[in-house]
Amino acid sequence: MKGLLERLKEGPVVGDGSMCMTLEKRGYCRAGQWTPEAVLEYPDAVKQLLREYLRAGADVLQTPCYASSDGRLKRGRITYKTAEINEAACDLAYEVAQEGDALVCGGITPVLSYLQNKGEEAIREEFNGQLDVFIKRRNNVDFILGEFFGHIEELEICVDVMKKAKMPIACTMRIGALGDLNGVSVEECAVRMAKTGADLIGLNCLFDLNATLKTLKRMKNALDAEGITTPLMCQPLGFMCPEVEHTTNGYSGLPENPLAQDPRQVTRFEVHKFAREAYNLGARYIGGCCGMEPHHIRAIAQELAPERNRNPPVQDMCPPCGLLDRSSISTIQKKVDMEFWMKVKPGSGRPYNPPCVKVAHVNRF
Ligand SMILES: [Zn+2]
Numbered sequence: 383m384k385g386l387l388e389r390l391k392e393g394p395v396v397g398d399g400s401m402c403m404t405l406e407k408r409g410y411c412r413a414g415q416w417t418p419e420a421v422l423e424y425p426d427a428v429k430q431l432l433r434e435y436l437r438a439g440a441d442v443l444q445t446p447c448y449a450s451s452d453g454r455l456k457r458g459r460i461t462y463k464t465a466e467i468n469e470a471a472c473d474l475a476y477e478v479a480q481e482g483d484a485l486v487c488g489g490i491t492p493v494l495s496y497l498q499n500k501g502e503e504a505i506r507e508e509f510n511g512q513l514d515v516f517i518k519r520r521n522n523v524d525f526i527l528g529e530f531f532g533h534i535e536e537l538e539i540c541v542d543v544m545k546k547a548k549m550p551i552a553c554t555m556r557i558g559a560l561g562d563l564n565g566v567s568v569e570e571c572a573v574r575m576a577k578t579g580a581d582l583i584g585l586n587c588l589f590d591l592n593a594t595l596k597t598l599k600r601m602k603n604a605l606d607a608e609g610i611t612t613p614l615m616c617q618p619l620g621f622m623c624p625e626v627e628h629t630t631n632g633y634s635g636l637p638e639n640p641l642a643q644d645p646r647q648v649t650r651f652e653v654h655k656f657a658r659e660a661y662n663l664g665a666r667y668i669g670g671c672c673g674m675e676p677h678h679i680r681a682i683a684q685e686l687a688p689e690r691n692r693n694p695p696v697q698d699m700c701p702p703c704g705l706l707d708r709s710s711i712s713t714i715q716k717k718v719d720m721e722f723w724m725k726v727k728p729g730s731g732r733p734y735n736p737p738c739v740k741v742a743h744v745n746r747f
Pocket of ligand 1: 586587588671672
């Protein structure tokens with residue numbers, strides 16, 4: 383089977399989408415904690431969601447173990463160990479990946495030791511605790527991803543720890559226009575990420591499709607100026623939130639975060655446009671984070687089908703506009719061309735709601 387680096391050379395790689403936020407809606411994860419106990423408590427539910435991403439065209443299934451770090455797991459109802467969560471997450475992702483042609487990506491999360499200023503040794507030890515399972519299961523894990531970093535300094539330590547796995551390394555930051563939480567600019571973050579030696583660098587979570595494209599463009603320009611060719615990746619938020627573009631908290635500063643964001647969810651056609659623009663900006667790994675559901679991942683795979691020489695496995699169920707011409711409803715029968723759908727501006731159906739809200743500044747991170 384072809385590995386990540388080989389696939390990146392051949393064409394764009396499609397990542398998977400939202401896990402804990404989607405599992406919370408389905409009743410398998412606790413909002414606020416967002417810890418991944420579901421891999422042990424509800425393995426069938428986790429496998430089903432992974433399977434949906436595979437069917438949608440994802441080339442990669444990430445081990446569903448976001449926030450699996452001993453410090454963070456202590457907030458759970460029952461305290462599990464990082465190792466047992468990560469082992470179960472590896473097994474589930476590997477089992478489902480075998481049903482198709484997907485790679486397994488071992489996911490690493492920022493650590494509390496960094497936030498609590500416990501010193502570099504403690505930080506490294508906490509990262510090692512997450513990484514060791516992926517090394518032990520190296521026959522079932524194809525590459526590793528450190529994601530959701532708010533500080534470039536922490537990401538640099540993480541990538542250094544990840545090198546001992548001797549697998550391809552990807553890393554992403556949750557930054558927007560203002561750069562990292564220490565005020566390091568987007569441009570400097572991009573160059574420093576590349577200089578860690580990671581094989582793939584980019585952005586995930588917190589900011590919407592449009593904001594992510596703007597930040598991605600700044601990263602690309604900064605890398606070009608230094609002659610750096612490390613490929614870019616992005617796994618943006620599946621909610622529109624232009625009012626938080628110039629904050630460091632992103633969508634967590636919205637009053638309706640995290641339980642009433644539904645009206646902001648992106649449409650699959652917005653994701654089509656995003657995937658095309660991100661690809662044009664140089665992104666070679668495109669997936670999704672919170673709120674990006676299987677049909678959004680399918681839109682990425684469908685949009686980039688010409689570059690990938692293949693359609694998602696469920697293409698027969700959903701050519702770009704489905705089989706709308708066969709509908710028994712005459713108004714639907716006419717909406718068969720992609721152009722209609724790419725132009726449609728969906729209403730929210732809430733005439734008394736404002737289009738945007740006042741944003742609170744939260745110091746959550
Ligand atoms: Zn996210």
